[in-house]
Amino acid sequence: MVEAIGNTTKIENKMINLVYYIIFPGFLFTAVVGLLSYWVDRKVTARVQWRVGPPWWQNFADFVKLLYKETIIPKGSSKITFLLAPIFGLSAVTIVSTLLWRTMIDNNSTFIGDWIVVIYLLTIPSMSVIIGGFASKNPLASLGASREMKLILAYELPFILACLVPVIQSGGALKLGEILKYQMNNGIIFGSLSGIIAFIVGILCMQAKLTLVPFDIPEAEQEIMAGPYIEYSGPPLGIFKLTRQMMLFVLPIFLTVIFLGGITFSGWHILWGILKYVALLVIIILIKNTNVRIRIDQAIRFFWGPVTCLAIIGIILALVGL
């Protein structure tokens, strides 16, 4: 009897976890909000250029259309890697989103090192682009994938250094829940000098992680067409695009959690949380619309030079206690 009850609660727990991963903070929710935030991007871009811009369901139409298109696998490419590459990226983004939202809903549902897990998983979508690009046996795709690889090497160091600042300030705990609790008790990390510096570094690295202008070097449309995506068509292309749009949702949320105190779910605070996300999104879009693409060597020099120095200054200030 007791065993049977134990089994049912186990099954219930599994079901709840499944709901977490597939419906609410997981796949479905992230996908819908990601598609909508990409629409905000397109609409604001259009308004900046004095155009009307697409309607709000445009990205849903694009995605559904791509699902119904033919999938072409290039001759001589490695078929399984080519088709599985988009799935890696999508699953990684889904897991990151679930982790972040569960931590925000309940600060105690955190584990030691989830900060490391999130940073690690946020690299996987870029990795999947590299894998897919090299698997598709196209010189332009290989070129795009190699540029993406260089870009990862460039931005990953300052990004990790910037994300270390909240960890140092909140007493060395590698837990997202602890960082959130610290910010709830002592004010947000963006309020301190080291927090501001690290946040600026974080925004620059986020732009590169999303491969948006000025760091859209891997998929430079004018020189290497679509870069790693050039041979993709139909559903795999749709999944790649969806992954990028979900990243546009997940990355600002991650920065919100570690620098701006996350989103709290009590009454009016939720609106304040949404405002934080929208503000970050608008910053991304404005950077995108007021810059031009730079070369890959310029990007590496930029990230390893001034940006890393800035991040190190931020860490020193955090260690001093500013």
Next chain:
Amino acid sequence: MNIKLKALTKSIWVFHFASGPCNNCDIEILDVLTPRFDAERFGILLVGSIRHADALLVTGMITRKGAPRLKELYESAPKPLVVIAFGSCASSQGIFKDSYNRVVPVDEIIPVNAYIPGCPPRPEAIIDGVVKIVKRLRGEI
């Protein structure tokens, strides 16, 4: 109307293939994408790779070098695909009818869904052509 057709006609991604045009048509195509006409509000985008395309826009009389490439492009595009012969040259070779390096009009190489005549067609004519294609796909014409 089913969801597949609706999604397809609401987001047409265009690949632009130029085979020996005098560049007037290409300039008019760029005009349609500028703020004055803004084709993006109908979901029309210009893409860089034929694998992403839903419509193949052919400009210019087809040259000897261009013809085999046009055929290859048509074969490597994911279906369903719409082919548009853009301008008088692509539709019927126009003033290059007796040129030494022309081959045949587009519709003798690959199946064409729509012709947009003009030398070059005005942006209004292009939008009219797109509207007609969408109506044709939906079975309204």
